[in-house]
Amino acid sequence: MPSPRILIIGQGLAGTALAWRLWERGVPFLIVDRAEALTCSKVAAGLMTPITGMRLTVSWRYAQFYREALPFYRRCGRLLHQRFCFPRGYVRLLKSEAEIAKWHKRRQDADMQPFLHPQRPVLDADVIHAPENGFQQRHAAWLDTPAYLEASRGFFEQQGAWMQAHVKPEDVHDDAAGVEWRGELFSHVIWAQGWNAQQHPLFHWVPFQSARGTILTVQADLRGERRILNRSCWLLLRPDGSLRAGSTYEWQFDNPHTPAPDQLQQLEQNLASLLKVPAQITAAQTAVRPIIKNHQALMGTHPSHPRVAFLNGLGSKGSLRAPWLARHLVEHLLDGAALDPAFDLQHNGV
Template sequence: MTAPRILIIGGGLAGTCLAWRLHERGVPFMIVDRDEPGTSSKIAAGLVTPITGMRMNLSWRYDTLHPEAVVFYRHLESVLGSSFYHDLPIVKLLRDQWSADRWQKRREQPDFKPYFKDTQNPLVDENIFSAPFGGFEMQHSGWLDSATFLAASRAYFIERGCWQTGESDGSLVWRGETFTHAVFCIGWEAARHAWFDWVPFGSARGTVLQVKADTGGETRIINRGCWLLPRADGTLRAGPTYELSFDDASTPSPAAIEDLETKLQSLLKQPYEILDSQTAVRPIIPRKHALIGFHPGKPNIGFINGLGSKGVLRAPWVGRQFVEHLLDAKPIEPDMDLAGNF
């Protein structure tokens, strides 16, 4: 059998985590990426939350994915001499009485108990934040500074000659070098590729704001309708919006900004100033937590996609699953296997 040599098409979160998993196993690879500034991986908040969504469900396989992700990112911080993963409590302020009633039921369920902390009220400074229905503080939560993680990884791989700027169509020959496999990790743009037009892609355009506001020195992530993430420079990131659209990936719509401002006004009692905005498109593959594997008609063409809003949490695990399938013939779980779906 020919020793594997992998062309990774796309250097976002999925492609970079795949590269590190291959690096761990000593498998040669080349990342080819267009190196655009406004990708969803680079502007994502990178939140890692055990209790998620309006219905306050436990995040899928959190007890498995979270420990693996933390070990993965912490190890790479030491390798890269950089800091990008931050353990941080997330305060969930409830939006209405329905949410408050639902939380009273959730908090009594044994599988929820490890992931929240009983704290004295008020949870937040109610001169700054609106919290008429109370809330709770999550633990075993945090965020990944994905832009810093990706930039540090890129520099490391460039130094070792395995990261290049460019655009590949999936050919197994790249600038005179031959590879055994090409793996597409290009997010929502895979929907435009003829090899994957049978995958039922959707997409969500999301906008994140950079905001200046007096939050009384609050260092936790605060969420009520939208989240506020404190940054080291004293500003905050606020978001996201959610628009089902493939179009104008880099331009926030007026409706998106208006929606986010409405949410900020319901959260903050203090004035704020919008300093900047960023917009990008995230892929959605309905009813999938991820979709990985090899094209059913092209066994040398791989695919990692559909990690969604939990990409920071899932990418280290998904990357390992893909590599173990490639190198060790470990089966991909049927629900996530590209070749066996649709």
């Protein structure tokens, strides 16, 4: 008799990585998704950049996550005959005298050295404001998240492992025999549904602090510049020639897909402070990042329901972290491997 499948709720970056990890091991699964047009994963820029933030620090465990993410997405691309992951130079431009002074101190730190390009970036002064104040990073990339998610969905659907449905927590039952949904038995259910997990009765104690974010689609002539640029906002060139620019963080909001006008205006001003050339905004997309307060992400099984698992809270780092996190959760569920305490749902418990 074949083993019961694993039920995955949500086909964002977390759920899709889980599905690929199970597929790699030959473990049957069913991934169920609402197939909404706008989700955090579909809107996400997919940036993987080592030195980030106002404090100019190396992203937490960046080398560990990046070493796993790059070959993972390349394997998916080869299998699906489509390229999703694009290593790119990344130029961080400093926006003030205080930031320049901070960088002169930080650039000597040992953790910075693997990610610094030895030469200063040369940018077109007719395209970029104040191009001389900045530095270029190595080991940066971006994931074409909409293409990756869509191609993965098509592949899983052909395998009979994808379904469109809205799964309510009360419709999923678990006991010693397994997990049951719509009359079918599963060995486990993994909830990977992003910020919607805030409403799940089994995970109401998880300290979500999700943030709404907006990304612009832009048309501008960068005159051959292909690197990712950042000063107050990032700017990314896509293969079709369009640009994406972002993003905002709104901690208080009502509608998940309608940005506050002042936030949108500030993003437009940030873009204007980066580019000298005219930029036409052609679209804006808004969604909610799943963020868990004081945690980079959480995963594992529920303290009272060992067949009910959880992977969430990847925030703006989903493209970077999902492959590593998904592998570890799968190894925990199938092999009994211990979870890293930093991510363990029960270790950081109720």
